[in-house]
Amino acid sequence: MTAVRARVASALKYLSLIVASVVVLLPLGVMLLTSLKTSGELATGSGPLTPPDDWLNLANYVTAFDKGRMAQAAFNTFVILVVSIAGTVFVGSAAAYAIDRFAFRLKKLVVALFLFATLVPSITTQVTTFQVVDRLGLFNTRLAPIMLYLGTDIVAIYIFLQFIRSIPVSVDEAARLDGASSFAVYWRIILPLLKPAIATVVIVKGIAVYNDFYIPFLYMPDQDLGTISTSLFRFKGPFGAHWENISAGAILVIIPTLVVFLLLQRFIYNGLTRGAAK
Amino acid sequence: MTRTSSSLRRGAAEGDRPRDPARRSRRRPRRPWSQSLTPWLFLLVPLALLATFSYVPIINMVVYSFTDWDGVSPGYTFTGLENYAEILTRPELFKVFVASAYYLGASVVQIVLALYFATVLSFSTRFRNLFKGILFFPYLINGVAIGFVFLYFFQEGGTFDTVLRLFGIGGEHLWLGDPDLVNFSLAGVSVWRYLGLNFVLFLGAIQSIAPELYEAAELDGASRWQQFRFVIAPSLRPIIGLTAILAISGSLSVFEIPYIMTGGAGASETFVIQTIKLAFRFNKTGLASAAAVVLLVIILLVAWAQRRLVPEERVTPS
Numbered sequence: 001m002t003a004v005r006a007r008v009a010s011a012l013k014y015l016s017l018i019v020a021s022v023v024v025l026l027p028l029g030v031m032l033l034t035s036l037k038t039s040g041e042l043a044t045g046s047g048p049l050t051p052p053d054d055w056l057n058l059a060n061y062v063t064a065f066d067k068g069r070m071a072q073a074a075f076n077t078f079v080i081l082v083v084s085i086a087g088t089v090f091v092g093s094a095a096a097y098a099i100d101r102f103a104f105r106l107k108k109l110v111v112a113l114f115l116f117a118t119l120v121p122s123i124t125t126q127v128t129t130f131q132v133v134d135r136l137g138l139f140n141t142r143l144a145p146i147m148l149y150l151g152t153d154i155v156a157i158y159i160f161l162q163f164i165r166s167i168p169v170s171v172d173e174a175a176r177l178d179g180a181s182s183f184a185v186y187w188r189i190i191l192p193l194l195k196p197a198i199a200t201v202v203i204v205k206g207i208a209v210y211n212d213f214y215i216p217f218l219y220m221p222d223q224d225l226g227t228i229s230t231s232l233f234r235f236k237g238p239f240g241a242h243w244e245n246i247s248a249g250a251i252l253v254i255i256p257t258l259v260v261f262l263l264l265q266r267f268i269y270n271g272l273t274r275g276a277a278k
Numbered sequence: 279m280t281r282t283s284s285s286l287r288r289g290a291a292e293g294d295r296p297r298d299p300a301r302r303s304r305r306r307p308r309r310p311w312s313q314s315l316t317p318w319l320f321l322l323v324p325l326a327l328l329a330t331f332s333y334v335p336i337i338n339m340v341v342y343s344f345t346d347w348d349g350v351s352p353g354y355t356f357t358g359l360e361n362y363a364e365i366l367t368r369p370e371l372f373k374v375f376v377a378s379a380y381y382l383g384a385s386v387v388q389i390v391l392a393l394y395f396a397t398v399l400s401f402s403t404r405f406r407n408l409f410k411g412i413l414f415f416p417y418l419i420n421g422v423a424i425g426f427v428f429l430y431f432f433q434e435g436g437t438f439d440t441v442l443r444l445f446g447i448g449g450e451h452l453w454l455g456d457p458d459l460v461n462f463s464l465a466g467v468s469v470w471r472y473l474g475l476n477f478v479l480f481l482g483a484i485q486s487i488a489p490e491l492y493e494a495a496e497l498d499g500a501s502r503w504q505q506f507r508f509v510i511a512p513s514l515r516p517i518i519g520l521t522a523i524l525a526i527s528g529s530l531s532v533f534e535i536p537y538i539m540t541g542g543a544g545a546s547e548t549f550v551i552q553t554i555k556l557a558f559r560f561n562k563t564g565l566a567s568a569a570a571v572v573l574l575v576i577i578l579l580v581a582w583a584q585r586r587l588v589p590e591e592r593v594t595p596s
Contacts, residue, residue, distance in 0.1 A: 048430075113325075119581050120577075124573050125336055127566050129335040213534055261418055
């Protein structure tokens with residue numbers, strides 16, 4: 001009796017997992033199929049679930065890559081990604097070092113200022129942030145998103161803070177006895193010991209920046225400054241209902257994510273758990 | 279890997295901690311004043327960025343909310359509470375919250391599903407890592423790509439209609455054009471996209487439960503449901519609290535998917551899309567700021583209520 005019940009339960013469990021997997025994979029799979037079809041195939045009413053005539057028809061990818069200016073977009077995204085991630089690591093770890101390792105006046109106020117800022121969803125202040133960025137002369141430059149990603153990343157400070165707490169103060173003090181300055185302690189001792197936290201920040205920040213649509217859309221309308229997200233968004237115009245090209249563009253943007261995910265799976269899970277649980 | 283190494287260090291740090299304050303206070307009188315500048319050198323850039331990109335905008339937003347500024351003219355006049363009165367009295371400005379309700383409902387579905395899958399995949403299951411990866415992957419995908427994937431998926435006579443026909447549900451639906459359906463479709467996309475994040479967070483929390491607890495429960499003859507109810511659920515409370523507040527503030531500030539997929543037209547318009555349109559299309563910076571202040575106050579209230587209802591507990595000891 002119980003054996004039967006356990007079997008049914010197990011069958012239901014696998015059924016639910018399979019259904020969920022189909023729900024996740026079906027829309028993506030259809031996009032992949034469409035990206036391999038010719039416009040003729042789509043026009044003659046080939047159903048969304050029918051396979052393409054030629055599985056190796058990559059013409060749409062070439063079109064999407066060239067006409068969608070994806071090379072330029074990849075370059076812009078890469079520059080913004082590298083600079084803002086490196087900046088976040090230094091800014092966040094310096095702030096965390098100062099807050100955890102020094103006793104100074106107004107420390108509580110500083111911590112409270114950082115804390116309150118996490119509660120404010122950045123999208124609500126975008127109207128006035130726009131004025132600030134504009135007045136600083138950053139509008140339509142790659143510096144606009146870089147500064148915004150740097151300036152609004154308080155989660156990184158928390159991840160670093162949490163981790164610095166676990167590094168014994170005696171390590172710093174030993175270095176100080178050897179005559180190291182505060183800066184040397186930060187640079188030579190704290191930063192290298194922060195490697196796991198840096199990995200977390202790089203992953204969380206990397207995902208956020210690569211996928212962000214809103215900031216580049218609002219602050220860099222210039223065609224030449226398109227990122228992966230905004231360049232893909234522009235497909236809506238010139239390609240209209242050319243779903244074979246749009247699909248190819250979307251798949252092109254998803255592939256790097258898939259590769260990184262398959263290579264770094266475990267670190268990504270851990271990074272997000274740490275990032276969100278603060 | 280990171281977990282074990284940090285817990286080792288934690289052990290060492292805890293040994294040091296108690297002596298720490300005493301040591302600091304002993305050192306303080308001997309420190310020359312120039313030394314007290316050191317922390318500020320490290321904080322200079324972070325604080326400058328925080329002020330410029332968080333606090334200046336927040337303060338400006340509050341100031342503009344009391345003005346009639348259009349965002350371009352050099353001057354503006356203070357109009358007192360007029361903007362707030364307009365927001366509260368023009369019902370069409372409020373109807374955008376109807377869309378939020380759909381996303382809020384979707385978050386409930388999302389949290390329940392995430393809990394179910396996290397629980398199921400915490401126990402031995404074949405292809406566990408494969409299922410885990412599949413469920414999580416959508417969270418990593420670019421939002422614009424997701425928008426296009428589902429624009430295609432929901433086309434009339436497109437993938438979704440074709441699949442429904444396989445199950446005997448015929449007809450072609452305007453999944454994104456019908457005002458009665460559009461928010462269901464968009465909220466469904468949101469569940470598809472964010473389920474993985476909740477799932478992974480819950481999974482992490484479940485896996486940090488000491489295995490002895492399960493063993494003890496099993497020895498006592500607890501069923502799977504009882505194990506969930508009395509072992510898993512209590513230790514998930516803090517992370518569910520966090521998820522709930524993220525769900526509420528997320529539902530109120532939905533922007534990307536509807537903007538990409540429908541341009542925020544008609545019933546799919548959300549609060550943020552409306553605010554952005556007011557500010558950048560209709561040049562009503564003052565009114566848009568007041569709307570943003572309202573949203574901010576609601577979100578702060580929710581955060582405050584959540585802290586009161588679910589007192590801070592550590593999710594994972596750190």
